[in-house]
Amino acid sequence: MAVETPVIVINYKAYPESIGPAALELSKLADALAREKRASVVVCPPVSDLFCVQAEVGIPVWGQAADAVEPGGRTGHVTCEMLVNAGAEGLLVNHSERRLQLADMEWLVARARRLKLDTCVCTNNVAVSRAAAALGPDFVAVEPPELIGGDVSVTTADPEVVRRSVEEVRRVDPKVRVLCGAGVKNGKDVSKAIELGAQGVLLASGVVKAKDKRATLLDLIAGLK
């Protein structure tokens, strides 16, 4: 399913608040609100929950990572083929908490494309955003690692990294859409990201750790307008 933009991509990471039954509950809430508000939302549950989440929602479900390996004798690995069979429609690549070598990023983007999985390559600055765009992913998500999990949104702390990543990615491959993330918490951060040229946000703790997930998601979705 082609992801509509602007989009909110929610990375569940490995937080206790977003694994197992909690992952399913959050995904159903995101799905219901995305439908109610006709908004584009993607969820990235842990791989252990991916199959059961995608069976219960209509919004795209992505993997948080994959290994650049062929199927076969690969104990403990997660292949792109496994994500496809679990019902995923895309995956994050090179998240700063799962950094890859450039050759692995290229391998994964090419294999995902062949398997019709969307790819969102995560980057930490403008130069890496520019390089990632050359791999031809569907999305580049720029996230300064030092801001991840913090209380200040990248759109406030470092708007230039967003604006310049959008500019550089567009120069390399205008088909690649840019998201930004790190510290994104509310609708204001989302609309600022869009003002800076991004086509959405990638976030985690702002939703997963929210006291009122419904109110938080509604506020974030309002920022897409």
Ligand code: G3P
């Ligand atoms: O993948 C998104 C994530 O790295 C951002 O984390 O908690 O700052 O929204 P957070």
